[in-house]
Amino acid sequence: MLAQVPEAGGDAATPPGPLSLLPGAVVGLAIEVERRASAAVVAVSERTAELADHVPVPGVVHRALRPVEDAMWRLNEVARREQQANQQQAAAFIPVIVNQVTENVLAQLDFVRIVEQVPLDDIVSAIDIEEIVARVDLGGVIRESTMSLTTETVDALRTQGIALDDVASKIIDRLLFRGRARDVTIGVEPREAGA
Amino acid sequence: MKEIKNERSREAQGRRAGFVSQAIALVLDGAWILLEYIVVLAIFAVLRGLFTSASFHLPKPDQWVSVVALFVIGVATLQAAWSGAGRTPGMGLIGLRVVAADGTRLGARRAFWRAVLVLGTLGLLVVTSLFSRTNRSLYDKWCGSSVIYEWRPGNSVAS
Numbered sequence: 001m002l003a004q005v006p007e008a009g010g011d012a013a014t015p016p017g018p019l020s021l022l023p024g025a026v027v028g029l030a031i032e033v034e035r036r037a038s039a040a041v042v043a044v045s046e047r048t049a050e051l052a053d054h055v056p057v058p059g060v061v062h063r064a065l066r067p068v069e070d071a072m073w074r075l076n077e078v079a080r081r082e083q084q085a086n087q088q089q090a091a092a093f094i095p096v097i098v099n100q101v102t103e104n105v106l107a108q109l110d111f112v113r114i115v116e117q118v119p120l121d122d123i124v125s126a127i128d129i130e131e132i133v134a135r136v137d138l139g140g141v142i143r144e145s146t147m148s149l150t151t152e153t154v155d156a157l158r159t160q161g162i163a164l165d166d167v168a169s170k171i172i173d174r175l176l177f178r179g180r181a182r183d184v185t186i187g188v189e190p191r192e193a194g195a
Numbered sequence: 196m197k198e199i200k201n202e203r204s205r206e207a208q209g210r211r212a213g214f215v216s217q218a219i220a221l222v223l224d225g226a227w228i229l230l231e232y233i234v235v236l237a238i239f240a241v242l243r244g245l246f247t248s249a250s251f252h253l254p255k256p257d258q259w260v261s262v263v264a265l266f267v268i269g270v271a272t273l274q275a276a277w278s279g280a281g282r283t284p285g286m287g288l289i290g291l292r293v294v295a296a297d298g299t300r301l302g303a304r305r306a307f308w309r310a311v312l313v314l315g316t317l318g319l320l321v322v323t324s325l326f327s328r329t330n331r332s333l334y335d336k337w338c339g340s341s342v343i344y345e346w347r348p349g350n351s352v353a354s
Contacts, residue, residue, distance in 0.1 A: 155200070155204070158204065162204055163203075168325060169213050182328055183328060184330050186294070186298040
């Protein structure tokens with residue numbers, strides 16, 4: 001554990017000694033060195049790149065650097081593929097994690113106790129049943145459903161009537177050796193040969 | 196207005212009805228006319244009970260009186276229905292309508308003569324629609340009318 005700086009107004013009776021500050025100081029120094037080193041590397045690489053863009057490179061150097069560049073491209077491709085694979089694995093893994101967590105949370109819940117804490121009596125007493133009934137047009141609902149039922153029943157009987165009409169007319173047409181179907185379209189008056 | 200669910204029935208709307216539907220509608224109309232006659236007799240009995248000392252009972256007129264009364268009531272009922280809405284109570288139940296041959300409303304005069312012919316022959320000539328190529332009975336040919344399927348008012352070819 002790293003020693004903490006005592007807060008103002010806190011317990012000043014036991015101030016940390018210099019020895020106890022040593023681990024924290026070492027970690028702090030390491031962090032500072034890493035930060036400055038990385039800043040220096042970035043600065044050097046940027047300037048080098050700018051310089052390299054302006055300096056003409058001879059063909060011999062180009063040929064010598066070619067294998068290095070190829071190797072860098074290969075490594076870059078490997079890294080890119082690895083990154084892609086990692087992303088896919090993470091995308092597949094997240095739903096599993098979420099489901100697992102949800103199931104565990106639900107398993108921990110005591111639904112009976114939660115429902116018992118809901119004030120159902122208060123809610124029911126707050127509902128005005130008469131007001132709700134007054135708003136619902138029960139007569140209309142009953143009337144509409146009854147009419148719908150009646151209409152469907154009558155339609156079913158009428159459909160049977162139409163089917164019987166067709167059967168009867170087909171039997172007679174067959175007995176009279178009529179080849180053509182009857183013309184029952186309104187307004188059409190063909191010559192009646194068999195009537 | 197509720198839509199007709201059966202496709203075959205939906206397509207039949209506005210077309211000439213067949214024999215079975217017409218015959219059933221005529222039987223229902225006959226029952227309706229008989230009911231009207233009984234109601235007339237009941238009204239007569241009530242009025243007679245109000246203005247005379249006779250007890251309430253349905254009168255039993257002579258047979259010819261009943262025939263004439265039924266004929267008159269029937270002609271009035273059928274003529275009014277066919278020249279008006281185009282359908283009698285029986286036709287309304289079966290989903291039929293009487294129209295002129297071109298699909299327009301049947302005139303009062305044609306409706307009257309059709310009613311006379313139907314009642315004069317007790318509706319028996321409706322059987323001729325069974326042998327017609329166009330489902331038209333002799334009543335329709337003589338009076339220039341047609342009986343069509345029309346389950347819902349106004350869903351035939353011409354209203």
